Amino acid sequence: MSSGMSNEQDIESMKMDPPQQSLNKKRNLLLCVGSLAVVALTIGLSVGLTRGKGEERGNVQEPTKLNKQDFSRSSSFIDQACSMGNRVMSDSTTGNSTGNMFESTVNAFCETECEVAQCCDPFSSDDSSCVSSQASLASCVAYAKCQVEGYPAALDLPTMCSMEQISENSTACAEACDAATCCFADDVNDQCFPEMFMMCMDYAPCQNLRVNTMLPVAPHNLDEICSNTDKEQCKNICDAASCCVDDPGNEDNCFSTNFITCTSYAACGFLLLDLPNNKVPEPSNGTDFAEICSPSLLMSGQDGARDDCINTCEQAECCTASGVDMLNNCFFTDPFGCLEYATCSYLEVTGGSVPAAPENITELCSLENILDSSSGSDCADICEAPEASCCFEWTSADNCVDDGNAYACGTYYPCLSMLLSSGEVGNLQSPNEAIDEKCSLDSVQENSTACEELCEPAVCCTSIDDNCFFNNADVCGKYIVNCANLVVPTGDLEAAEPPENIGDICSPFSFITGRSQECSDLCVQASPCCTEMGDESCLLNSPTQCAKWALYCI
Structure with missing residues (x-):
């Protein structure tokens, strides 16, 4: 569906110089009328693009069946229209706009263009989500800049966070991704995906910062590349992401461990995501679930704490099925539902005999403290305690990390400073006195x-x-x-x-x-x-x- 002008004309037509104080009243009046006309035109275009949608919503039983033509813009167009520079900045306490008329008009333009993307919330409460096999996931990815959960990602984020740039210097990428660290955090307690699906897709290039990433994020304009008549470039890019659709039993499958990255390849057409909770029910404890399965509670020894988490996580056992049960794995058919149970992973790394290290271990085991003979023993008292020493045994028979102590042993990592400076467990003989x-x-x-x-x-x-x-x-x-x-x-x-x-x-x-x-x-x-x-x-x-x-x- 055409809006009556090209993408570039839509954006360029908004770029008028702000009114100058020296202009006469007549020019000011014309300028104001012109601005209002642009706003009216924008709203008119929006009405034209979504004509009849308001009347139909009340009667449609399955709003997920959207026509791809509803998403009429390319990723490049949405990126430009909804970039931080083109969005109005408002005071969060007063609500007063700090932008001028031009900024406000462009912001309204962005909001109008993004109305169609409101269905891209996978957890929409009224079953209106279009992030499913019945609609275009690729379009939602292309419209990621419409997200309202956080600041829009920088327009040059794909360049700053390319694998080539990160290999040279990752500082710029890390700083640009600071507003969305929860999207690529390793600790599930710090993760905000999939609740902030659109924001995380907007910041998708940040996934390249992950240490164990198996696949680089797709080009940000893959929707445009794959819509061109020359399909060779699209095919080459999509072939590189084959691990996203490998057999679940194949160790090279990267879908569950690189979910956001795989989703960035949605324009390839091989990724179809069902609606959330089509296989796995919502966590029965609702908003308390993250607390119930938090490592601190699981390691507290509190009566029934571990059982509460186990009982809740039983509902999602199929999400991690492996080996002979791999055919029952449901992560690939209900990834959003499974990701709601991410904190269940703490069950595997807790439950052992090793207690968590004291909160001040980092201070006590700093290199300065260890080299200070008056305070170095404080670190040794913690690290050489019988209940924690098994974390640092070198033989698999004596090491206890895999016995439900991985999380607890991880809290003792500052002990490495002491071990590296004063270890005496080898068989190398002391040097000759001569x-x-x-x-x-x-x-x-x-x-x-x-x-x-x-x-x-x-x-x-x-x-x-x-x-x-x-x-x-x-x-x-x-x-x-x-x-x-x-x-x-x-x-x-x-x-x-x-x-x-x-x-x-x-x-x-x-x-x-x-x-x-x-x-x-x-x-x-x-x-x-x-x-x-x-x-x-x-x-x-x-x-x-x-x-x-x-x-x-x-």
């Missing part, structure tokens, strides 16, 4: 052979293969003090000071769980002089700074 003399700077400069022989047992402390540092940190440290003279740092350089929040960005636990992209980007900035020797080294002048970089970026 090492002090044979590896003195004068002796090494005269003849390094004797020192090299004494340091040979500690080669594993710095090797990549068969590294023994983590099991012998204390003994390796004794070797390093003397053997370092073999590669003496004589430079007069100083290392850059790591940011204060490096511990928040790069957990010491990351060498097990994997680094986030933000951590990787930060570690690229680590002072290279910390790993250099000779004149290029800064180890002599900045031992503490280099130790911090090594701890978090090792």
Whole structure:
């Protein structure tokens, strides 16, 4: 259905200069009349586009059966019409507009164009959702900028958050995505999807920040690419997303773990989502569900707490069916319904014997506290307690993480600082007493052979293969003090000071769980002089700074 002018003309026709104070009254009057005419034209177009819809709504039993022509605009058009720059900004307390007439008119234009997208709420209470196999999911994705749950995503977000840009520097993308972190949070307690479906689709490129993403987000204008006569480009893009529709029993299937990303490929036509709760009933405890299955309550030991969560989650057992029960898995037919039960995942990682770590563990186990002999024991008292020590056992038989303790053990990650600085669990023997003399700077400069022989047992402390540092940190440290003279740092350089929040960005636990992209980007900035020797080294002048970089970026 045509609106009577091209997409570009619709937008460009709104771009008039604001009235100047110096114009005469007649010009002002004409300008006001012109503005009102634009508003009237916009409303008239809206009425024309949606003619008869108001009368029909009361009689239609299945409003999800919308005609694709109702979504007459492309993603690029909606992006421009409803971008932050073209939306009026209002004071949330007074409701007073801070925009001028032009901004208000464009905002009304956006609202009019977006009326058709009101059906894109998958949890619409009056069964009017059109995010289903009976309507065009692709159109809802194209109209994502119509979302009203948060600030519209930046127009250049797809560029800032492209995989290529993130691999170089993810800072700009992370900052642009800050308003929608709940859309790509790893902790289900922090997630807001699918309740904020349209906002999360507007910020879909932010999914590329996820560490374990299996698929890049689709191009933001995929609807336009796949509507062109040349289908080759569309086919190539869509083929790359085949994991979204792989057999559920195939380990390469990425639909459940990359749901928003897969949904961004809706224009490919292979993704059909049924209405929510067509297989799984709504959680029986309603708004209390997230609290009932919260990890804090599940680990509290409170009578009946765990049973309450288990009983509620039984209704959604099919969402996680696997193995011989894979044919009964219902996530692929009722993803929105299953996502309502996301907090059920805490049942698998709680229920063990390990209690949660004290809230002040991060402070007590900071590198500064550990190196301070007067307070270092506070960290040891927590980390070496019998009930938590099994979290750090290296053999699978003794490690208890998989015994319902994954969440609790995760709260002890600051203990890694202590283990890396004072571990004494390996079998590396202490260095020969003669090492002090044979590896003195004068002796090494005269003849390094004797020192090299004494340091040979500690080669594993710095090797990549068969590294023994983590099991012998204390003994390796004794070797390093003397053997370092073999590669003496004589430079007069100083290392850059790591940011204060490096511990928040790069957990010491990351060498097990994997680094986030933000951590990787930060570690690229680590002072290279910390790993250099000779004149290029800064180890002599900045031992503490280099130790911090090594701890978090090792």
